[in-house]
Each structure stands twice: as structure tokens, then as C-alpha cells.
Amino acid sequence: MPDARFLVVFDADSTIIRNEVIELIADEAGRGAEVAAATEAAMRGEVDFAASLRSRVGELAGVPVASFDRVLSRIEPTPGVDALIAAIHDRGGVAAVVSGGFHEILDTVAPGLGVDVWRANRLAVADGILTGAVDGPIVDAAAKASALREWAAAYGVAASATIAVGDGANDLLMMDAAGLGVAFNAKPAVRGRADLVVGPVDLAEVIALLP
Template identity: 55%
Template sequence: MPRFLVVLDVDSTLIENEVIELLADAAGSGRAVAEITARAMNGEVDFEESLRARVATLAGLSESVFGEVGRLVRITPGVPEMIAGVRDAGGRVAVVSGGFHEIIDPIAAQLGLDYWRANRLEVVDGVLTGELVGAVIDGTAKADTLIEWAADFGVPVAHTVAVGDGANDLQMMAITGLAVGFDAKAPVRDEADVLMDVRDLSQLLPLLGLRG
């Protein structure tokens, strides 16, 4: 049986939440940020431009907000079972996200993920500046990351699976062996090989021949 590398989006895929919206709620900009997020996930606006606009509204928040928001995050049903099934079959599970390391790092460690990559928020003297640090993880970066991790794992891209829900996932979904739209927005529904509309990621296992 081939080994698979499963690469998932995070917000509204690995987790039930949109972290930028939780952070924005704490900053009092929740409604405006939710509208921008919806437009970005539907491919109506440039992702990096939209991300920087949303992050700018977080300026002035204390870095303690990461702990507060982290406690609100809920893992999507079926995630532990999916990870166990893939790992037991010799595969690896990873996430690449337009979200933020500050929230994803503890989740990835808790779940025992093999790889993860995300954006990083700038913090100066314990306060968010409303800026990002380093290159933005956008659609192109997600695709490049999937290729990088497949090479590191020693599997062909044909043995990778990309799971996502928004326009920012389309480039990695276009190159993967199996593109899974998970409770997906319109652009992804048009391009995915398989659609999953029940929010249970253990459904991925039968697609990989790992559970009947």
C-alpha cells in the first residue's frame, strides 16, 4: 500500500473556527473582518491584500489574546481518527495555513502533526503591531510547501492529498494526487476531485483505502 502525505488547510478545515475572526472579535473588528474573510475565501479579493487588511485591525491587542483565542478553538470531528489512520499506514499528516503560528503551534503539537507552516504576527513589547513577520503563506506558498514536504517524505506528489475549503487552497489542490473539498466554498466545489459536506474528517480514510 502506498504511503500518503495528507496536507490540510486549518481554518474551517482542521478546526471549526476562523482564527482571524476570533482575534478580530477581541479587537472589536469582528464584523468587518468576517466580511473580508468571506470575500477572500470565495476568491473575490487578493488573499495577501485581504490578510494584511484584516491583521491591521488587530493592532494594539495584547499577546495574551493568543491564549484566550486558543481556548476557543475547536478541532473538527474525526481529526484524531484520521491522523491515527494515516500514521498507522505509514503516512504523514501536515497543515499549511494562511492563519497564524501563534495559534497553530500548540494545536499541531497536541495532535502530533508531522509538518506545519503558517503566517506569524508581529509582536513588539507584548503588543500586536497589526503587521506580519516574513513572507505571507498564500495560495502559491501552500502549493510550494506541499511539494517541499512530499520531497522530504520521499513520496511523489501523486501520493499527496490536499484538503481545503477556500480559494487560497486551489493551487495546492491543482497539483496534488487527490483534491478534497471539505464543506467547501464555491471556487473549491468547482475544482475538487471529491467533496465532503459532512464535517467529519475521518471520512478521508475510506478514500485512501484505509478503512472500509
């Protein structure tokens, strides 16, 4: 892959999209409220992310994969995301997403938004039905930071030319690893540790931070 001038790595849920995808899938199982409360606690950093994710995914057991079409129809891109990704590309940068969410949804959403590379968790499926387990290693805070470093090396980008944008505690290590950590639509613990805080829920506000 050709070298890039800079790299911007985004979280997905509540960052490039307004939704928390696991809550949308949980709605299909009638367990949306319970999973939403657990997700909020995980994003505030009150519980271990991997353990919380396994517990929340367990609530998805029995949901048919066919219902993902309904989930996708409910996805709301965050205002300004198209303008920001276009600006990244115009300036010779790479737009990446690393998510504690799921490839099953992100594999449609990310290319639709013009994202260059992405990584997420996978849901275990048997006979077209979610089993309630995560398939493979969990994308947690450490994995997010590793992805940023891996992509920076792959695109020939110095650490100082990387930007991480996220909202939850699971994004803090990625933000620490980046040259610039941006809290967007973020929980208090994240705002307190970020290099910069973007208040309006409009990703176009990040354009001014690009190299």
C-alpha cells in the same frame, strides 16, 4: 526524516478546526464582524488573499499577545480529525498543515492534534502587542502549493501519493498540485475544482480516501 507512504496536507481554519482564527483574534479588538466579512470574501476568491490578509491583520493592531490564551480556549477541532490523523499514521503516512492563519496559534493546535509538520504566517509583535503587520512572507495559495511539493520531496513521496484537503480559494493551487484534491466544508468555487467533495463536516469521511 524517514520516507513515508503518502502525504496528506490540510488547510487549518475551517478544515482541521471549525474556527477562523483571525476572527477570534479580531474579537479581542472588538472588530470581529468586519474581519469575518473580509475573510469570507477572501475564501470565496473575490479578493487577492495577500492584500486581504494584510488589511485584516491591520485590524488586529493593539491586541495583546496575552489574549492568545483566550483565543486558544475557543478553538474547536473539527469532528473526526483525531481519527483521521491516527489513520494516516497507522498507514505509514504524514499529516501536514499549511495555513494562511498564524503560527502563534497553530504551534499549539497542530502538535495537540498529532500533526507532523506545519507552516503558517507570523504576526509582528512589539512589547507584547500586535503591531497590525505580518512578519515575513505571506503564506498564500502559491506558498501552500510549494509547501506540499517541498514536504513530498522531504518525505520521499511521489506527487501521485499526495492528498490536499481544503475549503477556500487559497487552497486551490495546493489541491491542483496534489495527486488528489479534496474539498472539505468548502466554498462553491472550491467544490467545483476539487477532485472529490466531502459534504459532512466530519474528517473521518476522508479515511476511506487514504492509500
